[in-house]
Amino acid sequence: MAPSGEAITHLLGEVGWQPEQLARRLNECAERHGRSERLHLKTPYKWKKGDVPRSPWPSLTMALLSEQLQRTITLDELGWPDDGFEALPASAGLELPWSPAGALQAAEVVNESEGMMHRRMFLTLLGSALTSPAHEWLITPPSRAAASTTGRPLSPEVVDHLDAVTASLRRMDDHLGSGQTLGLVRQHLSTVVGVLRDRRYADSVGRRLHATAGELLRLAGWLSFDNGHHSQAQRFWIAGLYQAHAAGDRGLGANILGFMSCQAKDLGQLRQSITLAETARASYPATSPKVSTILDLRAAEAYANNRSVTDTRRALDSAFDRLTDTRPDHGDPDWSYWVNEAQAHAQAGYCYVKLEDWSRAREHLRAALRLQSNEYTREGALRNALLATTYVQQAQPDLDKALALGDQAVQTLTGQVTSARCIKHVRNLVGALGPYRRTPAVRAFCQDAKDLIAT
Incomplete structure (x- = not known):
């Protein structure tokens, strides 16, 4: 030594x-x-x-x-x-059988109390380790029956109530952000895991319970990612794939892969982001236009970050086409509620920002802001920050419009919602304004944004 x-x-x-x-x-x-x-x-x-x-x-x-x-x-x-400190990969403890029992164990492992984890450090998965869980989920044969024969019987109505709470938590995230919602999601997940473990139920009820747990793990992963905790997000999403497999729910699994793709691009893993997005698209049987739209938008984001103009436009065209398709008789999954015309325009705007096509980005972001129902949300703050950036980066910068939009984003993120991901875009806006720091209004905005960015 x-x-x-x-x-x-x-x-x-x-x-x-x-x-x-x-x-x-x-x-x-x-x-x-x-x-x-x-x-x-x-x-x-x-x-x-x-x-x-x-x-x-x-x-x-x-x-x-x-x-x-x-x-x-x-x-x-x-x-x-x-x-x-015990430094472990984010997949540690999640090398489990692709079965209902393995899915239950995965949920218990990732939702253990923080007190048990304070001396353990999970390292963010990069490279092929990012896509390995997706590949396993894709090729594993369908799961065996998800029934349980021990404990007191459970009626399907209980799952209805659990799903109603899950839906409320999804919508709470829209308005409060990740910082204030994750604890509630983890508590509800503990309840669902307890029901899976301790009650008796038929196969159909068991599959619904696993789908509920999978959606909560998807949501917990999203909240962790939005708050900048990448390894924690990966653990929740891997466990969510186990639940999707146990439930036999390809849409849920594909949606989780879409979120993993979104994170991969933020980590600079651009090839893996495309792989995850395309795996999600290929694995989904296209039974819901809304879900297909989500997966197309994820692919567009992945290609835009890789500066692939043709593939980005092709994926966006597909997304807008699918969005207008006839809704299926069985309905869309409740978790797809957020996809609408405003969101599609917002994500298209993001793609064109990445491609540095400022006029197209501005067109889509303006449409998104015009169509949104409430500007004081995380998505509203994100759209304002991105639109402000287009006004700074265009050939003839319009600082007045950029600063007005930037102020709106800062106010929302300071007093309404918490989102490390959105704060990162405000930080990018402040960086883009760097050459104009001698302008008093720019200097004042950067000073106002300073405390927010420091968080």
Whole structure:
């Protein structure tokens, strides 16, 4: 074991980073894993001189350097003692049978109390590890019967009540955001898991219960992702795939893959984002136009981030075409309620922002804002921030319009809803306004946004 100063100096040289770069990447890594701690940019210089970092920086450094160098770096190699954290991939504990029993265990594993997890750190899945659960879900044969023969009998009406609570939580998220809703979702998930485990029910009721648990796990993953906790989101979504399989619900599973694709693009995993989006589209039997629209929009986002203009436009055209298709006799899944013309325009606007086609982006985002029923929501804040960005980035910037829209987004995110994902777009807007900081109105807006961005 080399002295710690020599080891970290050697590894930094191998990866090509200065100490300040290591500190920045570690702060990003901490944020990605839901940690609140942050490093001063000069601190790693002390490590090069032999100082031993405090927890959780040894485990985070080990994980980050292993990721960069594509080999396992240990604390022993770094010359640092164990800091008490167990660093595990987000899929840890979820290598389970694709059966109702495996699905139940997966839900119990990911919904364990936070007190049991405070010394455990889950590392965000990247590369092929991101798409592996999707592939397993896709190729696994249909699940066996989901009935239970132990405990007191359960009537289908109870599932109706559980689903009504789930629907309320979905809509609560629209108005409160991720920060205030996740705890309630986890509590309700615990109730559903308890019913799955302890009651007696027929196969049809069991499949409905697994679908309910799967949708709650999908929602918990979305709330975690929206709040910037990527590894936690991945754990919920993988467990959700187990539930979708046990329920025999291809639409639910495809929807989860769509959300995983959305996260992958935010993580810079662009090829994996496309793979997940196309797997979702290919796996769904297209029985609901709304669900098909959702999956097409996810694919469009993935292609837009990869700067594939033709594929983006093709996916958007398909989404708008499907949105007007006749509704099926059996109805659409309740979780697809959010897809409407306003949302389709909003996501098309996002795609064209990524493609830097400012006029088309503005056309769609204006339509989305015109059609939305309530501007003081997370989606309203996101649309305002994106539209503001188009006014800054166009050939002749219109700062007055950009600042008015930016102010609206900041007010909503400060007083109405919480969303780390939307705050990131406000941060991007502030960055785009950088060249105009000498303008008093721009300087005032950036100052107003400062506290929000700091969160």
